[in-house]
Amino acid sequence: MDTTVADALIGTTIDGRYRITGRVARGGMATVYTAVDDRLERTVALKIIHPSQATNVHFVDRFTEEAKTIARLTHPNVVAVYDQGRHQGLPYLVMEYVQGRTLRDLLTQRRRLNPVEALAILEQMLAAIAAAHRAGLVHRDVKPENVLVAEAPSGGIANLVDSVVKVADFGLARAVEASSSDDAGQLMATVAYVAPELVTDGHADARTDVYSAGIVLFEMLTGRVPYEDGEPVEVAWQHVDNDVPAPSSIVKGLPIVLDDLVTRATRRDAGARPTDAGAMLAEVQVVRDDLGAANVETALLRQVPARPVAGDATTLVPAVTTALPGDRPTWARLPEQAPRTRGQRRAGGPPVSGGTVVGTVGADRRRILILAAVVVMVLTVVGSTWWVTLGRYTDAPQLVNMSRAQAEQAAAKEGFELRIGTGAFSETVAKDIVLSQDPPPAEKIIKGGVVTVSLSLGPERYPVPDVVGLEAAAARGDIEATKLKFKQGTGKYSDSVPEGVVISTDPKAATELKPGATVTVVVSKGRAPITVPDFQGRNINEARAEAERLGLRVVEEYKDSDQPADQIIGQSPKPGSGAEQDDEIKLQVSKGPPAIAVPDLTNQLCPLAQQTVQGQNLRVRVDGNPNGVVVGQNPPPGTPVPPQSEVVLGCR
Template identity: 60%
Template sequence: MDTQVADTLLGSLIDGRYRIRGRVARGGMATVYTATDERLERTVALKTIHATAGAPGRPGLAGFVDRFTDEAKTIARLTHPNVVAVYDQGTHAGMPYLVMEYVRGRTLREVLAERRRLNPDEALAITEQMLAAIAAAHRAGLVHRDIKPENVLVAEAPSGGPANLVDGVVKVTDFGLARAVEASTDHDNGGQLMATVAYVAPELVTDGRADARTDVYSAGIVLFEMLTGRVPYEGARPIDIAWQHVDRDVPAPSTLVPGLPRVLDDLVARATRRDPAARPADAAALLAEVQVARDGLGTANSHTAMLPSIADGPAVSQPTMVVSTVRPPDRPTWARLPEGGTPPRGRRRAAPSGGDGLPAQVAALRARLSGGDSGGRLAIAAVVVVLGLVAALGGWWFGVGRYTTAPELVSMSKVEAESQASQGGFTVRYAEPRHDDEVPRDGVLAQEPASAARILKGGTVTLTLSLGPDRFPMPDVVGKDFDLAEADLDNVQLKVVKGPTRYDDGLPEGMVVATRPEAGEEVKPGQEITVFLSKGRAPITVPNLVGKSLNEARGIIGQLGLVLVEPTYKESDKPRDEVLGQSPADGSGVEKGAQVRLEVSEGPPQVTVPRVVDLPCQQAKQTLESQGFQVSVQFNPNAVARFQNPGENTQVPPGSQVTIGCF
């Protein structure tokens, strides 16, 4: 029988309304559960504060519950699509809790753990919505103080269904929680720093001061991490990391990820200035800068156009200015600036022109050609011929001469591909690797440009390597509500199938008692997972049968509607047929018809009665007593033993009585 040690709150009813279904996550200050609001019949998230964060009985924390309640009321007034809504608050077992909107999705921390870093479009799309939520809090006079990927949820898009990160809905949670806990701990430690050191603003480290610009700094660090896959500072101790924010400037993301646009470096630098006065004033100001930066990121296309003919001479081809033709991705409506809030994009400055609209240089050349100076005409004709030759050679070089064909590198190993590319004088760059069931790890899955395509001599070939078959450990969902377990398995692309329900003494009805494959076994995306749900405790409780005789135990088992399997006998000093052990154990829950196995004593080991006939009666008695028998002497104890019972060589239990007749 599968068993699971469950959280003490699982299955319990809070305030007669919220039924705890499963545990979602446990953090430093609180634990989050999924629960059912039995009054409104909806799924909610219920966050309980740890006793260590604010136990009311500790010195200096008497006002914790009141402060927490005030913060909850402030948060509940925030109405914004990017803020996790707060529905209710209360206390349970002396500790406060919040009832919040249940967001089906993942934290930004989980996304970064899977992806390591995001591309600029995704990072800016998430930052926009994150800042929209923080800006709403700033307008309400609330400072978050603990912006980090763990407090940013990436949910499904409003349209539902699968979506990429650019389309996903971002929600920020834990507004005011850090401030409520920090206000209650000031008496204990003289002002404990309640913030995550990887994202903490310098002013919080030096003097504990926090305002809207503190959240701006933390948001800038989160953007840095999304772009680079790491936080700017690391250290052996949290205090070492915290003071690096005070003493050092955050490095430009492009120093860690070459090729990132300069506008992203500038954006991170503006948000993470060590001097708060040098940062954007609040999240709304930073949001405006992020939107402008995102509008400025587009794919530039270039093309050529023919200038007008000069007199009767040959046409001269000149490249036109590069013009961006790609419209940036649309943003969610709640994250857009008001009309006119985005500065107009730069326009191409018109070239100086002559009176007829031609560029000034062309107009001057036309004027000389129309003059009467024959020498000048010959000189100009020579120049035109030379320019034509240069143009032809240049055209050949830029169009054909500097190119060669890309080598065939697909299906090679990484070492072979690098060697082949090096022989051709090419540089190798790697794209994000991906899993493949056919190509082994570090084999080349794809290349850009493709084999035999045109490539600059000495150019760069971008290779995509295989990570091998996609295998990962089966998540542990035992003890969770089915809906939550299904969401967890769906997030890692596993297919869920319900197996037969079974009784379980430790888990309430509807919770997962077992899976096949079991937790920790290797699985692959798309694999079918069978989930077994609990029917609750079984209706029949197995009684204690140990110490009873086999016949008595058989009668009790029959009365309960259970089935006794052929008992197993075992040597014991207990009397024969006494029950020594049972399965299931007493107190277990079973259903009617369940099998019960008993371990029964076969009695003490047998000993052999020796021959004492024809021995003097006293000698016969001493012989039997020395071997542990009880002796009964009949007739004349001073005569000779003429008979014995049991007889010689009889097998009897140790300590049995032997009668001898002496005459």
């Protein structure tokens, strides 16, 4: 049951009767839930279409009409429809709940089935589809996901030959005369199983289902579909352009009769296929007999050498009581499938028992020889059966939680072939450690068989893509393509980045995040509306007045400078930059040149004192004898004065 996402319908009672208990699956058109019918106290399956489909009047009408048609398909291999109605405007169906698994689940677990199991499942599938064909319906979507394998009354579905198979999801069914593409003119089918005529002209009839059933048989026998590489449209057209390969070309040793059956069912020319599922069912039953009764009996009879009997006496052939693959318990038998009686053979064959031995001389001896042959035959069959069912099998090794190198070494040591399957992310298991294996540990496997392991890819993390400089829409696409969430933060003005282009991201590019984590993107709003004036060289009072008139806030910073005091010597942002109301403008203001301390010139020769004053960036004036000695000065020594201030020297 899918419980990964909360579902508001779980716990809801539909139509005062059907109490939803869980979600089974969600498809392209509808969601299937388990529910309890409170009136009849039984578990049912409730299928309710998606809201996106409810607005399509043609789809809703077709959904309702087809539900009524399918409800009339009373057949043990068709999932029964019990009721239909609407919940909050959404049509729903109440169907039989089948306890078991889908054929897809079985193939995922076991990869492929043996021929007897595959034909046993196919026979019941075709019986269900044949019932639909007799009612004038084409299923259109025959695939393993729509085939349910129910548990046997004894519990479990280990014995597939005795399991009941039910075909589900006639949601794409069409009346034969109306079969075509959907309302939008698009192909409605699963491309791995689609018949060529559906791809080329959208036409479907009973032979379309026969083709899909043939593909399902191919997959059961080989563990894969014939075409799977490429885009869906390319896969669909491969059905048109190519013949389905023989299963034995993939799995060596499969009987040729199975190749012929698959080939007949999957002819590209619909006219060369069996006319409907009923016709194919008859062919499958013949093949089952060929694989089962004929092969077993032939193998046994080869153990009894033919002996001539005197006269025209009837020869008594020992009766083979081995259960034929077609025999099933009563609860699993198909409609009109009469149980075989002991000794009954396929039509046209000689009777197995019921003849009379004509007594002659040496009859006792012949009886002894026949009895001995039967004993040898039974021992041979028992030995062969033991080898086929038990002798050639062993337990699968325990490889889970090993590193890849350890798993390869362990598999090789026990004689198994190791294959590396599709990996999976794990928050708890380190990268390249075995997460799971097929078959599971201790399950039976042919000696020297293949064990497929799935390695951990480590924690699922995705790097934040570098989207700086991209348009916002393109950035969203890149981010969401890596399974991360896109969030557009508060925009910023920029003089260099055009409007609508990404300025920055939080977190930064290349940061690794879990799937579903949010990346906040800052997008440029373009150039700000106010152009910053050039304040440099102007008086601070003048600059302050103009900035306030524009709506800008002035922050003043005074610095020593050789420029006049209160003159602007620098600003940020630069002249010509964009700004918005109440933005801050930093202005650097000159404090004027630094003061100079007047040196002590007393008792110095007047010419030398003049040179000293001029070297301090001060002006000098001599009062008295210019060649005399300094006896006084103004300003006094140590007085700080601005540059180019005048110093008077008194000389004698």
